Amino acid sequence: MSLNLAETAEAARPARPASRPNGQWKIDGTAPLNGNEEWKQQDNGLNVRERIEQVYSKNGFASIDGTDLHGRFRWWGLYTQRKPGIDGGKTATLEPHELEDEYFMLRVRIDGGQLTTGQLRVIGEISQEFGRDTADLTDRQNIQLHWVRVEDVPEIWRRLEAVGLGTTEACGDVPRVVLGSPVAGIALDELIDPTETIAEITAKYIGVPELANLPRKFKTALTGHPSQDVVHEINDVGFVAVDHPELGIGYDLWVGGGLSVSPRLGERLGVFVRPDKVADVWLGVVSIFRDYGYRRLRNKARLKFLLADWGPEKFRQVLEDEYLHEALPDGPPAPTPTRQGDHVGVHKQKDGRFYIGVTPFVGRVSGTVLTALADLLEKHGSTRLRTTPHQKIVLLDISEENVEPLITALDALGLEARPSLFRRSTIACTGIEFCKLAIVETKQTATDAVLELEKRLAGIEVPHPISLHVNGCPNSCARIQTADIGLKGQLLPDGAGGQVPGFQVHLGGGLASVGRDEAGLGRTVRGLKVTADDLADYVERLVRRFLAERGDTET
Numbered sequence: 001m002s003l004n005l006a007e008t009a010e011a012a013r014p015a016r017p018a019s020r021p022n023g024q025w026k027i028d029g030t031a032p033l034n035g036n037e038e039w040k041q042q043d044n045g046l047n048v049r050e051r052i053e054q055v056y057s058k059n060g061f062a063s064i065d066g067t068d069l070h071g072r073f074r075w076w077g078l079y080t081q082r083k084p085g086i087d088g089g090k091t092a093t094l095e096p097h098e099l100e101d102e103y104f105m106l107r108v109r110i111d112g113g114q115l116t117t118g119q120l121r122v123i124g125e126i127s128q129e130f131g132r133d134t135a136d137l138t139d140r141q142n143i144q145l146h147w148v149r150v151e152d153v154p155e156i157w158r159r160l161e162a163v164g165l166g167t168t169e170a171c172g173d174v175p176r177v178v179l180g181s182p183v184a185g186i187a188l189d190e191l192i193d194p195t196e197t198i199a200e201i202t203a204k205y206i207g208v209p210e211l212a213n214l215p216r217k218f219k220t221a222l223t224g225h226p227s228q229d230v231v232h233e234i235n236d237v238g239f240v241a242v243d244h245p246e247l248g249i250g251y252d253l254w255v256g257g258g259l260s261v262s263p264r265l266g267e268r269l270g271v272f273v274r275p276d277k278v279a280d281v282w283l284g285v286v287s288i289f290r291d292y293g294y295r296r297l298r299n300k301a302r303l304k305f306l307l308a309d310w311g312p313e314k315f316r317q318v319l320e321d322e323y324l325h326e327a328l329p330d331g332p333p334a335p336t337p338t339r340q341g342d343h344v345g346v347h348k349q350k351d352g353r354f355y356i357g358v359t360p361f362v363g364r365v366s367g368t369v370l371t372a373l374a375d376l377l378e379k380h381g382s383t384r385l386r387t388t389p390h391q392k393i394v395l396l397d398i399s400e401e402n403v404e405p406l407i408t409a410l411d412a413l414g415l416e417a418r419p420s421l422f423r424r425s426t427i428a429c430t431g432i433e434f435c436k437l438a439i440v441e442t443k444q445t446a447t448d449a450v451l452e453l454e455k456r457l458a459g460i461e462v463p464h465p466i467s468l469h470v471n472g473c474p475n476s477c478a479r480i481q482t483a484d485i486g487l488k489g490q491l492l493p494d495g496a497g498g499q500v501p502g503f504q505v506h507l508g509g510g511l512a513s514v515g516r517d518e519a520g521l522g523r524t525v526r527g528l529k530v531t532a533d534d535l536a537d538y539v540e541r542l543v544r545r546f547l548a549e550r551g552d553t554e555t
């Protein structure tokens with residue numbers, strides 16, 4: 001039989017190599033395909049704790065093995081911090097060891113953001129004694145301290161663990177802190193209290209070796225509050241309370257959200273999860289990530305890439321068939337949020353008392369403020385508070401007669417219950433002060449801009465909150481793509497041959513909220529960049545123009 005021309009050409013071509021494996025354990029086997037996967041398999045990150053306690057804390061920073069320092073320490077919430085004085089232009093050119101200091105950022109994990117005043121006092125005292133009085137509320141309900149020495153880490157763990165706190169899996173390729181509604185169990189309009197479910201997940205699955213080598217980080221959010229207050233759309237897995245017409249209150253399941261590289265909002269699987277099934281479903285989703293997640297390239301290793309390839313139907317099928325071994329009922333349509341979910345201001349609790357949401361500037365507090373807050377709350381009859389995914393604090397169980405005296409006292413601590421528009425809705429990541437990946441400063445830049453905007457826009461009426469999120473580099477720790485105004489740190493030409501700190505502007509992002517039907521990612525406005533010095537000018541112009549030109553229903 002003779003071949004035609006096309007067949008001849010095809011036959012002459014060398015055989016195409018089979019497509020490269022993605023490092024999916026269930027499909028490609030577990031042979032590590034990159035250096036990170038190699039050291040994670042050689043020795044689980046959780047095992048570094050013993051070396052910190054027995055060797056590194058006794059022999060000092062110089063004794064720390066490089067892979068432990070830059071890898072496994074994260075499994076216990078420890079990152080080296082940036083050496084002071086290195087400008088953002090050197091971030092990409094210096095080696096990691098040239099950028100880092102001998103001090104650590106230590107992240108205290110606070111699942112559901114639930115704290116007692118006793119716990120808060122311990123964090124505040126640790127900050128004052130071991131962290132040069134630093135403390136930042138993160139946008140994932142954690143509290144981060146800086147300037148921590150490895151010598152002090154065992155004592156810090158001892159004190160945290162004595163009050164039921166810790167740093168286990170606060171960073172690393174693991175299930176990170178579980179975001180939970182800051183008003184769980186107390187809000188008058190709550191659909192369901194997720195507190196016990198969060199406790200079940202953390203007690204059973206945090207710090208267990210079986211889930212301590214995931215392809216990358218795995219983020220969880222769970223809320224029973226109708227404001228949908230846990231930014232579930234940008235988590236790897238999210239459970240949002242929903243009222244099923246036949247099955248009662250349960251959860252709507254979302255998977256595959258994440259920002260940073262290739263930002264993507266999570267998708268609903270269309271299932272209804274009964275409250276007593278949440279921990280099993282959570283385990284199923286995280287197990288899919290462990291077994292099928294992509295491990296070849298780290299920048300393709302988040303769950304969102306698997307979901308993008310599979311789609312929600314296949315994801316649901318695999319979850320039901322291979323992990324739950326039962327079908328989940330279909331869920332009702334997605335609920336829409338009923339009010340703003342930052343919980344700032346004074347609100348009534350189920351029991352007739354009140355909760356008060358207060359805002360420091362861009363999450364920055366100090367050990368001194370935290371201990372003073374613990375004292376103040378106890379003086380006003382409360383022992384409970386919550387951190388929020390918006391760098392805020394919610395104070396619980398305040399009797400009516402204590403509300404106004406407490407608000408006045410909180411003002412003196414820099415914690416405002418009735419903040420201005422931008423003070424309320426501005427968040428900022430760590431930035432160049434401590435972060436080795438940063439290009440620009442963030443916390444002070446954002447604070448200065450907010451103070452200036454408070455003066456310039458005093459008394460102005462806006463139809464809904466306008467969020468300003470400030471990021472120190474192209475990552476998205478401050479969720480720039482989900483803000484009305486998102487700022488991505490970069491250096492800009494100064495017109496005289498040099499460079500100055502500035503930002504690429506993203507506009508129009510937002511998660512589901514009142515007045516906004518559905519979540520959407522902000523868009524980069526081509527060529528629209530603003531220097532740090534011009535930030536307040538730019539935001540003022542933008543807000544005034546938006547208010548002047550917006551249509552009646554435009555957000």
Ligand code: SF4
Pocket residue numbers: 429430431432435436437438439471472473474475476477478
């Ligand atoms: Fe650091 Fe960049 Fe994250 Fe900011 S966004 S904390 S600069 S990695």
